Amino acid sequence: MTERTPSEASRDIPEATVARLPVYLRALTGLSEAGTATCSSEDLATAAGVNSAKLRKDLSYLGSYGTRGVGYDVEYLRYQIAREIGVTQDWPVVIVGIGNLGHALANFSGFRSRGFRVVALLDADPRRHQEVVAGVDVRPFSDLEAIVHEHGVAIGVISTPAPAAQDVADHMVAAGIRSILNFAPTVLAVPPGVDVRKVDLSIELQILAYHEQRKALGAAGVAAASEGALEGRPA
């Protein structure tokens, strides 16, 4: 996207690899909790649900943290990946839109345990300002800028209804937030330099529906037309 200066550390890591690093991190945490001190790329790959060649290639972008003939030290690799992702320190996060989904997000324990700290919950509806969710009180949306500056918030989560999302995003960007996780089913327009990641429940379901329909049509087609490829499907 933008040119990077390959200054010292942190060479260019492919986007596809970046998206898998958190998966490896979680798998390593699981191995660590199970008492494993060392693991091979094969072990870690199966725990992460990828094949070992891809895993080794991904890790090679970070550096040579393994030992040939032995494998990887679980704790050491875990720390290196966490450092590369940037979750060795805590990231302050604000959540805007405390409806059903906002409640769920605020109560989600996975944030806290994985390097994120919810410092504020915001909602435009005054009726929600009396609520306290997960130990944090809901404050007016107009407090956004003050909170961002006070806590140095760099990441914002949008869980509002779709019509409000663009406005919320604009205010977030104006307040200095440069990374947005958007749960509202809308395409957000943001200036360059701001990252947006979208999580869209109905889109995921529709993708499943497409494949489901294909399976149904494929079965019917195989039955109706000539013999096709069979899928082995255990009970």
Add this chain to the structure above:
Amino acid sequence: MTERTPSEASRDIPEATVARLPVYLRALTGLSEAGTATCSSEDLATAAGVNSAKLRKDLSYLGSYGTRGVGYDVEYLRYQIAREIGVTQDWPVVIVGIGNLGHALANFSGFRSRGFRVVALLDADPRRHQEVVAGVDVRPFSDLEAIVHEHGVAIGVISTPAPAAQDVADHMVAAGIRSILNFAPTVLAVPPGVDVRKVDLSIELQILAYHEQRKALGAAGVAAASEGALEGRPA
């Protein structure tokens, strides 16, 4: 993945295109509600947040539904995409795990309006069996197979804690479900022929954190080292 018989309709559509079709569908719905009868690929592309070349190529996999020199009929294209995805009919869906996230999913209106119908909410915890969420009463997890057969459920949603997810998935597969949307932060193992899509909140945040860290390091690196590439970033 598996061989398909290119029997009659529904040629092979690339996975990347399939993932974008729901976005186009939503953009078309927006245009339709705004009273637009016809749109160019440029219009639809900006509404969907992609460039027009990609949009046209994507649509070309479905067929030639546009008119050169004119554009696309919004309603017609909308129906064609909906038919291709398979959301012209309703898909019955079960949600397992009615915690915070399960509540939010059950109440999410976007499912209903986009071709999905929540036919059952299941939870292993007997204390939740008295609840009624979004007009549907929570039933024991052991009812899964009966419900799947009764309603012909093909899509299951898992919103349980991570340790329970694999067991739930196993029961879903055993009951005949072949498409799973997994919100639990775990890698699911399923037999071939079963599609799993994963939505992982903390992974998304970690990806944002990585880029955020890069931005911070990049700015510091540019300041410390020699002059690098500047990013134009409006206020």
Add this chain to the structure above:
DNA sequence: CTCGGTTTGTTCTCGCGTTCACAAACTCCT
């Protein structure tokens, strides 16, 4: 010290997805 076994890190090849660029086709105006 040497040799066999094991596992990483890397190179190479292949296929998919994105983007560009342009011909084909349609409308509208004269």
Add this chain to the structure above:
DNA sequence: AGGAGTTTGTGAACGCGAGAACAAACCGAG
């Protein structure tokens, strides 16, 4: 009717990611 202006659909080039295969490096036994 004809030509200018638009817009679609697609062929071709290009870059990225996945997977296979192998050389380099490490451990341990004898």
